[in-house]
Amino acid sequence: MSSATAPTGEEPDVHTTAGKLADLHRRNEEAVHAGSARMVEKQHAKGKKTARERIELLLDPGSFVELDELARHRSTNFGQERNRPYGDGVVTGYGTVDGRPVCVFSQDVTIFGGSLGEVYGEKIVKVMDLAIKTGRPIVGINEGGGARIQEGVVSLGLYGEIFRRNVAASGVVPQISLIMGAAAGGHVYSPALTDFVVMVDQTSHMFITGPDVIKTVTGEDVGFEELGGGRTHNTKSGNAHYLGDNEEDAISYVKELLSYLPANNMSEPPVFDPPDDLVHGSVEDSVTDADRELDTLIPDSANQPYDMHEVITRVLDEGEFLEVQPLFAPNILVGFGRVDGHSVGIVANQPTQFAGCLDIDASEKAARFVRTCDAFNIPVLTFVDVPGFLPGTDQEWNGIIRRGAKLIYAYAEATVPLVTVITRKAYGGAYDVMGSKHLGADINLAWPTAQIAVMGAQGAANIVHRKTLATAAAEGEDVDALRARLQQEYEDTLCNPYVAAERGYVDSVIPPSFTRAHVARALVMLRDKREALPPKKHGNIPL
Numbered sequence: 001m002s003s004a005t006a007p008t009g010e011e012p013d014v015h016t017t018a019g020k021l022a023d024l025h026r027r028n029e030e031a032v033h034a035g036s037a038r039m040v041e042k043q044h045a046k047g048k049k050t051a052r053e054r055i056e057l058l059l060d061p062g063s064f065v066e067l068d069e070l071a072r073h074r075s076t077n078f079g080q081e082r083n084r085p086y087g088d089g090v091v092t093g094y095g096t097v098d099g100r101p102v103c104v105f106s107q108d109v110t111i112f113g114g115s116l117g118e119v120y121g122e123k124i125v126k127v128m129d130l131a132i133k134t135g136r137p138i139v140g141i142n143e144g145g146g147a148r149i150q151e152g153v154v155s156l157g158l159y160g161e162i163f164r165r166n167v168a169a170s171g172v173v174p175q176i177s178l179i180m181g182a183a184a185g186g187h188v189y190s191p192a193l194t195d196f197v198v199m200v201d202q203t204s205h206m207f208i209t210g211p212d213v214i215k216t217v218t219g220e221d222v223g224f225e226e227l228g229g230g231r232t233h234n235t236k237s238g239n240a241h242y243l244g245d246n247e248e249d250a251i252s253y254v255k256e257l258l259s260y261l262p263a264n265n266m267s268e269p270p271v272f273d274p275p276d277d278l279v280h281g282s283v284e285d286s287v288t289d290a291d292r293e294l295d296t297l298i299p300d301s302a303n304q305p306y307d308m309h310e311v312i313t314r315v316l317d318e319g320e321f322l323e324v325q326p327l328f329a330p331n332i333l334v335g336f337g338r339v340d341g342h343s344v345g346i347v348a349n350q351p352t353q354f355a356g357c358l359d360i361d362a363s364e365k366a367a368r369f370v371r372t373c374d375a376f377n378i379p380v381l382t383f384v385d386v387p388g389f390l391p392g393t394d395q396e397w398n399g400i401i402r403r404g405a406k407l408i409y410a411y412a413e414a415t416v417p418l419v420t421v422i423t424r425k426a427y428g429g430a431y432d433v434m435g436s437k438h439l440g441a442d443i444n445l446a447w448p449t450a451q452i453a454v455m456g457a458q459g460a461a462n463i464v465h466r467k468t469l470a471t472a473a474a475e476g477e478d479v480d481a482l483r484a485r486l487q488q489e490y491e492d493t494l495c496n497p498y499v500a501a502e503r504g505y506v507d508s509v510i511p512p513s514f515t516r517a518h519v520a521r522a523l524v525m526l527r528d529k530r531e532a533l534p535p536k537k538h539g540n541i542p543l
Contacts, residue, residue: 004096022348023426028069039111047246048181048203048247049180051091051107051143051237054106055095055104055255057251058094060096064095065095066091067127068087069087069091069124071087071119072088072119073119074118074153077151079148079231082141087108088117089116090107090123092105092106093105093129097258098258100258103127103128104127104139104290109143114145114181115149116155116159116187117150117154117158117392121155121159123159123461124162135172135444136433137261137264137265140176140178145187146184146186147159156186159190163189165195166190170375171455172264173264174262175195176194176195176196176198177194177197177204177343178199178250178251182204182242183205184208198242198244198250198254200245200246204229204239205227205230207228209320210224210227213292233386235327238325238361239367242324242325253322256322259347260336260338260378261343261376261378265375265377267279269376269377269378274338275318276288279340279520281283283514287513294311294513295511295513297310298424302425302457305352307352308352308356311323312337312346313516314516315519316338318338323335324336325369327414328361330353331347331349331350331357331362331390332348332350332358332366333347333515336345339519340520342523342527344380345369345373345378347380348382349384356386357430358385358391358404358434360404363400363403364530366410367407367410370410371413374415377487378416380416380417380419381421383421385423385425385433386425386427388455409542411433411435411439414440415531417523417527418435418441418531419441419444419526420441420443420444420445421511422444422446422506424447425456427454427455428454429438431452437507440506442522442529443505443522444505444506445507445508445509445518446497446508446520447510447512447515449510450500451491451496452496454496458487460494460495462483464490465486489540
């Protein structure tokens with residue numbers, strides 16, 4: 001620090017250049033330390049960081065450029081004119097993550113409890129507008145107690161302005177929300193409009209109305225953690241996409257997530273050097289020992305599960321799979337990886353959970369993810385092992401028809417490269433829904449273990465041969481042996497990949513060990529894919 005800018009302890013003479021510089025330094029110092037030492041200490045005691053410390057964790061060292069550091073509220077209600085801290089409770093600006101520019105805002109709970117007032121809202125709107133205009137991702141670090149009551153309807157108006165920017169930015173630039181403490185009331189709607197929401201176990205909370213209000217209105221007795229904690233939103237509501245062990249883990253996840261995403265919808269995701277050459281020479285030459293393990297992965301019994309993670313990690317570069325919403329609807333897996341150095345989005349049924357059946361939560365989870373990939377030019381790689389939709393009155397009454405149709409809509413609307421691999425079961429309507437050729441998938445592959453049919457052999461034999469089985473039972477024949485023979489006949493005739501291959505619904509039936517190379521070559525071929533939907537204002541997805 002030069003002598004011209006160093007504080008002297010005396011009131012600077014603002015009529016001189018040195019005095020003006022000293023005055024600027026004093027104001028900047030006040031802005032940086034706007035929260036009281038007691039409030040900062042209280043924040044640290046809870047295991048949480050301050051707004052500025054979080055930005056430091058997120059951005060590359062020294063890259064942060066702050067905007068509106070000296071902004072202050074203009075309210076005179078309830079004596080507010082006597083407390084006008086610089087920054088007004090939110091830190092905004094831009095910097096870089098791994099050398100790539102991003103815009104950021106970080107709400108400061110040590111100032112007015114992080115509540116949103118007019119200037120606070122204006123600062124967020126300004127940096128969001130900058131992100132949209134420049135085509136940069138925006139990361140919002142959220143912690144605050146809703147609207148600033150003292151500023152009245154002005155606060156509500158700024159919430160609306162923020163929400164409108166969220167919608168304008170949707171599908172244009174990636175929007176990621178970190179929930180680092182309590183986000184209540186209006187504070188939760190902006191994160192809900194973003195692409196990804198990341199929370200922290202035990203210290204993050206989101207709710208519209210808190211436990212006290214709920215108890216007063218409904219009589220329900222519920223705690224903060226149970227009502228809106230990070231685990232609740234990651235396992236029950238599906239509002240969150242990752243649960244960090246601590247703030248460092250949550251921010252690390254966001255940084256990794258950004259590495260798979262483009263800066264905006266007009267650019268491509270970052271490309272990395274591939275670990276090996278999958279696209280030159282013969283497919284056989286590129287097969288590794290890890291690839292060959294796929295040849296023995298599928299059990300002989302169609303009723304025996306296996307972990308689809310074993311398939312995914314053997315196909316992706318370095319086996320790296322960044323899962324999204326791993327704790328919600330575990331019967332379907334979604335996340336990001338790379339093939340031949342290029343980002344891909346993964347959608348995969350998980351046979352270890354509900355046998356891989358699609359239900360309401362799984363359908364909506366996958367549909368949302370497919371649409372996110374499509375918005376940001378990320379190819380979708382789908383692994384299929386699905387026996388159908390989960391039956392039950394709970395599913396039917398809660399709208400599986402309408403909500404399951406969202407996944408159909410997402411795949412049919414997508415114009416990014418779509419590659420599908422059927423590993424085992426692909427039954428009934430679920431076959432159509434999971435990235436089938438009929439919905440517009442570009443390359444559809446199947447393993448010889450694939451069973452592509454209206455239903456499984458057992459159910460089909462019981463329906464198709466109902467009269468035959470009934471007659472055999474009446475005549476005292478061995479019904480079980482007859483049923484087994486009819487099931488085998490059905491499998492040989494219809495429940496295999498070859499009928500679909502004959503029709504062109506499957507482009508190739510391949511050994512599992514060839515999957516990585518075939519997927520890589522398909523994606524290279526599809527890299528310049530151009531497909532346009534009919535002109536329209538927008539479609540009407542069954543929300």
